[in-house]
Amino acid sequence: MKVLVTGGAGFIGSHIVKTLLNANHEVRVLHLPNEKLDNLKGLDVELLAGDITDAAKMDEAVKGCDWVFHTAAIYALWLPKPELMRKVNIEGTRTVLNAAKKAGVKRVVYTSTGACFAGQPKGIQGTENSPFALGVTGDAYVLTKFEAHQVALQFAAGGLDVVIVCPTGPVGPCDIAPTPTGKLILTVAAMPALAVPAAINNMVDVRDVAQGHLLAAEKGRSGETYILGNRDLSGIEMAKMVHRLLGIWRPVMPIPSLIEGVSSQMAGHLALWVTEHITHKAPLVTPSAAKIGQLGTSFNCSKAISELGLPQTPIEIAIRDSLQWFAQNGYIHNQSLIRKIENISI
Template identity: 45%
Template sequence: GDLLDPASVQRAVKGVDVVFHVAADYRLWAPDSEELHRVNVGGTRAVLEAAGAAGVSRVVYTSTVGALGIPEDGVPGTEETPVSLRDMIGPYKASKFLAEQVALGFAHQGLPVVVVNPSAPVGPWDVKPTPTGRMIVDFLEGRMFATLDTGLNLVHVRDVARGHLLAAERGKIGEKYILGNRNLSLVEIGVLLSEITGMRPPRVRIPYWVAWGAALAMEAAARIGGSPPRVSLTAVRMARKHMYFSPAKAVRELGLPQTDVREALRDATGWFRAHGYVSAR
């Protein structure tokens, strides 16, 4: 179906009890950033309107921790950390922030919507792959030569899937739940991948301005060639902050599982190798 085709969306929710709106245009770089807004904001509105008309009993809207606030003092962010549109870096985050506001607006009007905010899911079946999965593939291919002073909250993708089901069963209408697990610096992620694979972790930490210059050149080439850059300016700008968050609310209220992140990374590396994402060595 097509999120921007009302008839297609209406058919998808007809006779359905619970709607999980997971679909989104997840790109940190796009030739036309308005595409992200049309799909992520307009598509969300279309799904929620159709769900309301169909009389569903619950909607779980998949947002992202990228739409949440990050405290300046280094403390992990929560669902309640203050945030506004001007805090959003790049068109993807901006579109997801606005889409989340649409979802919460529908909840305020009476539609039974629960919002989940996954962090960086890791594990098998990362077909595209996601930016986090691409980082793991780059490590396995020996292309992860250096790191930046940044960090992520990693979570096993299986726990994210379970978190969606738990949100449908136990989530409070109009509430947000961070589906995350462990906060790790990029250096720490490299060390874990090294321990799992036996490969050497990156030893060099590059300055922010070097990464910025490289991304600028890659984006210029991308606009000429039409292929996405390996590293986008948005990704570099995002890296200036450690994307650390607390899943305590989801663990407490939903019973979100906390599978060891090492297992998630092991599952991801095994899947990428088994499915041809890594060159034979």
């Protein structure tokens, strides 16, 4: 198959590219003109610089392709021009799907987000049938990705063969940004003591997410949505898992939910004020991000497991490989910690 991957230089996208190459598909990657391509070094792919909001470029990108994997999106806590997130995440998705429909692409796999089904009441896991619950946070990424999800459903209803996948919290090598989950793992590994949120979040090996995309193309039902995740972990459980892998003991304390909610909201408002009035750079936290963290992202991923055969690699392996990649690529400078990471045994 000739396959297009938008956002193929990113964390999830680059793993999709590798999975497709391993399955002997011919891959074209659409990337931004000035984007870092470190995750694609040495791979036999066709590179095409362009923007998903450019209709002419998208017509060029999908030409001759049998499948399209649309992973490109803006994920950011804050942007100086917030309308850009709406333009890329929603209108860009519409442009990609319209180009695919015009070109007669056989199947599109659209990468949505588990956030569309997250934040359910305590003790209830999100599923593909759960109501949208994170709208109350006002988070721009969540809101635009939810609306883009609806755009994908509309195209599916209109005759385009679209399968939607919703990754939870991916973990693993090549986390070049790094992602918020990757930053948390680095913090847990390095800090002598830690206070972590009590909220539960679902984590999954990024390579399983990539395999899930290919399985969605091969086995997914058109118009259906599949949550690509694995294991729910509280902040305490995740921190203790990292410490066990490293063979160390460090105090880890839960932040009570009430204190967490108040303090994180205050921190979010303060960080946002500093960003908007002083630094004009993305903050570490925003009020909406703090609210999402408080609500948590717990999921039941049985639909993707039973229908697609989604792999369930142990999270310990994903965290080990994440730490080793960070250590090998200059994200960790403490030599003692690097040696501990190199000696992880599972």
